[in-house]
Amino acid sequence: MERLRGADLSQSDKCQKIMELAKRRGFFWPSYELYGGESGFIDYGPLGAILKRKIEEKWINQFVVKEGLMLIDTPVIGPSAVFEASGHTAHFTDPIASCSRCGRKWRADHLLEDQAGISAEGLALVELDAALKEHEVHCPECGGNLEAPQVFNELFKTTIGPYSEHVGYGRPETAQGIFVNFKRLHELARNRLPFGVAQVGKCMRNEISPRQGPIRLRELTIMELEFFFDPENPHCSKLKEVEEEKLRLLHEELIREGKNEPVELSVREALERNHIKAEWNAYFMVKAKRFLNELGISDGDQFFKEKLVGERAHYSAQTYDQVVRLSRWGFVEVSGHAWRTDYDLKMHMASSGVDLRAYVQFEKPRRVKKFTLKAHHKQLAQVFGKDSGRVTRLLELTPPEEVAEALKADGRYLLRGNGQTYTILPEHVTLKEEEVEEKGRRILPSVVEPSFGLDRLTYATLEYAYSEKNDRVVLKLPRDVAPIQVAVLPLVSKNGLPEKAEQIHSLLKGEGFAVEYDDAGSIGRRYARMDEAGTPIAVTIDYQTLEDGTVTVRDRNSWKQVRVSATKLPAFLREFFQGRDVFAVSS
């Protein structure tokens, strides 16, 4: 496929070998090769599909089952309203200006900021164009004039049904499927905070120029969870379990100082020094670190890198990327840990007009002075016509104090929502201040979001499992994600050994193991084949098996062998796959 020469070769050697192995043994390969290929897409083959699924299962086990969270599954396609509310149609996009002389493309907003020192935030394309001209921004490379900026939106666009005006988008993240269901999910969590909801699924991002095989895809699988907590009670109840754990952080301060190396801080220190702003984020970062450890990626090969303000997604108040060292690309993001605050719920509440606040009960009822707001429906209907229903709902969701203050100061209140601004005058409402007994309050939960790229994790797992021994490949996949668990091999293919091996094969299959039988070629060749596929255990049936019913069990990593009686084999293997060091004990 590709050929690399000279200095490139040594550095990308491992990646190269893995790509070859992946194609040869059926982990993954480029999609649509029959028609010349299409970049940004990969196919998972027989081994890869299972490996990927097992990593997903492991994640679900650790982040959903063990954490007591909920798992849901929502559509890939969503109507435009969802992504307009979430900000993706506006923000999942880049204004690109090309140079009319040299043809280079630039981020128009970045140029404006760099050359004119003006924030381009919130500027429409025409405004951006005007600003670029006004401040005489030129191509930084050749000084040529810039063409009018154009937007490129990375959402995949489609239509829903036969109506071209009914626009839908492929989701760029699974999160919105959770946010739009917040009310129901909170109800299912029996109206308690905190709680978390996870989702695993395909997402689409129409990348401008994807490369790097499984690292940057236009269609990818994301495993993410939204964890909702009370912003007024943001403490992580499980902090004790993790506060002494060390995290390697390359935090904002270090980056601003120009540093590249992370520092090692305990969770407690990181929180005390405000390098991590949300306790729950810290908690899940520890979980994420351990998760990668179990996929074979040690602490030294991963760390968390904070995203600077300009690099963060539009919804995020703080984001750490978990990065892993990969042989070809250096440190690559495999998960993001964003503190999304109440951004998404707030946006969906404003767009839909539905109250998405959670009710939090006080320990004791409190007597408080409080404004109450009563909307005058008839008056509002006269002024706003069709929109009055929505205006009324929005108005009633607004803190009355805010309305009262504005009316007092300016004589009017500007109500924003649904992409419009409505002017509320004193005669539209009745505001009363009274003392009431409150049993609780309504709040918009704050959200932390750990979000993992399953494709990248699958690749990283392969890369970290890859090793060579005596000129052959041994894929030391963690035993709980290996696609084939056990190989059953007759030592030779005669004298009744294959028949005996077939019995053992069926026995183990019946016990629920993923087993493969192989009697082709010499025993050494078959061991080698299984090492390359990452099969942790090989069971060999030999002449002694016929005499005393014991078989040889071979460990892929150490090549150690122990004899186990066939009847005890299932129990032995079960212990092995639960993580016990059965070879050290028995040999």
Place this chain on the structure above:
RNA sequence: GCGGCCGUGGUCUAGCCUGGACUAGGACAGGGGCCCUCCAAGCCCCUAACCCGGGUUCGAAUCCCGGCGGCCGCACCA
């Protein structure tokens, strides 16, 4: 999207500059057979490829153009 390099069986590659003897060679992998007591042993046989389209030419894997794809650099990666 720009620039550079590149595209040959399942995988890695030889051949391309200097067009013909290329019915495209090799290694590994795969299938069949012989052999058969533990780490890719050996022997025999077999399967299987010039990215796509156009052009130049008597003749194209080889030269030219376009497309697609890959790698690297720039840009992009909310």
